[in-house]
Amino acid sequence: MTIKLYNSLSKKVEQFKPLKGNEVRMYSCGPTVYNYAHIGNMRAFLFADFLQRVLRTVGKYEMRWVMNITDIDDKTIRDSSIGSKEWKSEMGEQTESAKDNLKKLTSFYEKSFIDDITKLGINPKHFFAMPKATDYIKEMQELILNIIENGYAYIADGSVYFDVNAWRKDDKYGKLYKIDFDNFKSGYRIDSDQYEREQASDFVLWKEFKENEPYWDFEIAGKNYPGRPGWHIECSAMEYVLLELPFDIHTGGVDLKFPHHEDEIAQSKAGYGIEPTAFWCHNEFLEVEKRKMSKSFGNFFTLRDLIKQGLDPIDIRLAMLSAHYASKYNFTFKGVAAAHKARVRVQEYIYYVWELAKGKVSNDFSGKVEELRNKVFAELADDLHTPRALAAMFSFLNDAQSNNLSVNEAQQMLGFLTEMNDIFAAWQISEEKAKPQSAPQDIIDIANERLEAKKNKDFARADALRSKLSELGYLVKDSKDGYELIKN
């Protein structure tokens, strides 16, 4: 099925087609690993994941998906510096080497990042690569040299800057974001950065080494400029190496349009002569209580915070997917609870269908299952319209669950649900399994006592124990000859 995507470059929904063969080469701006990722970050990664899953399952494409790990920047340096309050014992001992310390801190958060996204239903095996910036210093330097050679960069105070004015004479700067060069908000024009750049809009390609910071040697025209790469250059270099230019899709949060992606376009073209990608796809922000997430508003959550509070990450995944990626998503606990109930409902239906189909899967779609599948896939193919795709699914559940599926239809349904789950990654395609009792022993004791009372038809006693369990926060769900405890 042909997929349509909104392209931030043309500001239109366009038909998608890979540039080369059946393979989609996609680059996603990944995390800067200086701390645990928060749920706002997660929305961006979830969007990229969802997109690549739709391309695989609905588009039937091969994926070559790259997500970078930024392991060198101001924050990683700050937090790994000697005596940093952000240092954790799990990272190991700090040493005299700034590079060592940087590596220890960033590896720690890289692991936690992969851990987090895995919990969110992202399959690390789907990545072609997760390159780290510090592994591509040489390639970045080569790119910078190209840019200098082509006349679009200058050296000032030991740093290398991209010369936006020179570039603007030859190409447009502001392809993704309409820039009013005369109206940069005053006060932001010269930031806290002490480096000397000629123009506020110029950006750093290579930052001069500062004392006690990690650095790499960089020889330009016979002279060494020890320092480290600027933020934007890493993506340009890694894309070039791992995907070749131009590739198909570049994803990231809207906030990265400017300056990060704008600069990336300029750099790549100035250095390699080619713009990076055919499609730029940006997800909107997640807000909490209709505000940007921020520590000062007290609405800042990492995934770990929420898991600690007892939320299921897959419910968070589904909750985020209930809004279209290009519109703001208002994160609320109620919303996650609603997603949970909706998810369980589909899960119950899967068990029901499994039972009917006896676990047999058919991919030979026809009739009502084919109709549903076409509808859901068409919505997903239309710029990943998850809300409408889910609505189609639930409408079917509302209309057709009581319509008896034939055994053959149930097998098709199981086939479709499997595909659906390849995309949403929110369910178990399996028969219903008895869940292990996870309640504390004293709770189980009461529940067993109630079961006894129930068997003896002492319903007054059984009900009293039910209310007692309810007070203790557990719901008893009776089954044929047992029960299940559900924590409220």
Next chain:
RNA sequence: GGUGUCGUAGCCAAGUGGUUAGGCAACGGUCUGCAAAACCGUGAACGCCGGUUCGAGUCCGGCCGACACCUCCA
């Protein structure tokens, strides 16, 4: 100041001028010893004021409000 986005029922969230979006919650009912789950059913909405139109949540104008970006930011 510049650039955008958005205001839809208790909450979340679609909506491409013309028949019910959908989810969660709520309220009836079936089932169950009672519950839970599931299923059947019910109601409720388009920030305000004008305009265009046979017809506007959907187009135009104004107002009010919320949010984001403008070189740390997913």
